[in-house]
Amino acid sequence: MKIIRYQDSENKIKFAAETANGILELDGSIYDNPVVTPTIADVKKILAPVDPPTIYCIGLNYLFHAQEGGLPKPDYPILFMKSPTTLQNPNDPIEIPTHLKSEQVDFECELAVVIGKKCKNVSKENALDFVLGYTCGHDVSARDWQIKFGGSQWCKGKTFDTFCPLGPTLVTTDEITNPNDLKIKTILNGEIMQDWNTNDMIFDVPTLIEFLSGSTTLMPGTVILTGTPHGVGLARKPPVYLQNEDTVTIEIEKIGSLTNPVIDEPT
Numbered sequence: 001m002k003i004i005r006y007q008d009s010e011n012k013i014k015f016a017a018e019t020a021n022g023i024l025e026l027d028g029s030i031y032d033n034p035v036v037t038p039t040i041a042d043v044k045k046i047l048a049p050v051d052p053p054t055i056y057c058i059g060l061n062y063l064f065h066a067q068e069g070g071l072p073k074p075d076y077p078i079l080f081m082k083s084p085t086t087l088q089n090p091n092d093p094i095e096i097p098t099h100l101k102s103e104q105v106d107f108e109c110e111l112a113v114v115i116g117k118k119c120k121n122v123s124k125e126n127a128l129d130f131v132l133g134y135t136c137g138h139d140v141s142a143r144d145w146q147i148k149f150g151g152s153q154w155c156k157g158k159t160f161d162t163f164c165p166l167g168p169t170l171v172t173t174d175e176i177t178n179p180n181d182l183k184i185k186t187i188l189n190g191e192i193m194q195d196w197n198t199n200d201m202i203f204d205v206p207t208l209i210e211f212l213s214g215s216t217t218l219m220p221g222t223v224i225l226t227g228t229p230h231g232v233g234l235a236r237k238p239p240v241y242l243q244n245e246d247t248v249t250i251e252i253e254k255i256g257s258l259t260n261p262v263i264d265e266p267t
Helices: 063-068 143-148 205-212
Strands: 002-007 013-019 021-025 036-039 044-048 055-057 078-082 094-096 109-115 132-136 163-173 183-188 191-197 223-225 246-252 256-264
Touching: 044 163, 044 205, 078 183, 109 183, 109 205, 132 246, 132 256, 163 223, 163 256
Parallel strands: 055 223, 094 256
Antiparallel strands: 002 013, 002 044, 002 163, 013 021, 021 036, 055 078, 109 132, 109 223, 132 163, 183 191, 183 246, 246 256
């Protein structure tokens, strides 16, 4: 099932399914076997497919990305987090920080995993049983705040408002049985910048869920950003960073395209 979260003409937030008969309203929670109704959804605006309680992020999880940065293959997943306030909808703008100024805002296409059931201490053998589905994620990163000004922590450079676009659809696990065999791309102003496959992950999706749920409860709606492949702007010569009036698209096979314009943060 392909699920969308949307705002209707009365500004109510609802869920629907993309079907051969159109976009149809869902009845019930997306975490508890929702039913597709015959009612055509009144879609005014597409929203990020979930409103996550927590956003876990994995750094250096593609082998070629680690190599392009001259960094060793990690022994354990490298974890950081984004605030839920980083969430951004499809087609809404990524804002380059101007108040706490950044001049090195980078793009990172990522497969986003959405947890569907409360879980703790799961094994990688049954980890996918706790996944609701997958969507396109964009780990927007202010490299100057991540590397130079963040006090050796990545979170500040990763957690500015609008720095986590998600969407447009949430594709359930019955349609994606192997999340580690999907083509993934970043397209900036019509030019392909990243073009790879999720099979290059150092730690695959089941291993990440096993690691993140270790002695830790993952709640329904939790989002896991699983890392980015090589080709990021920081590693290019010369570097390529997002600029006002850019348009950036994340594409993932079987999921679709997540597009956002880029603007300077309004003052």
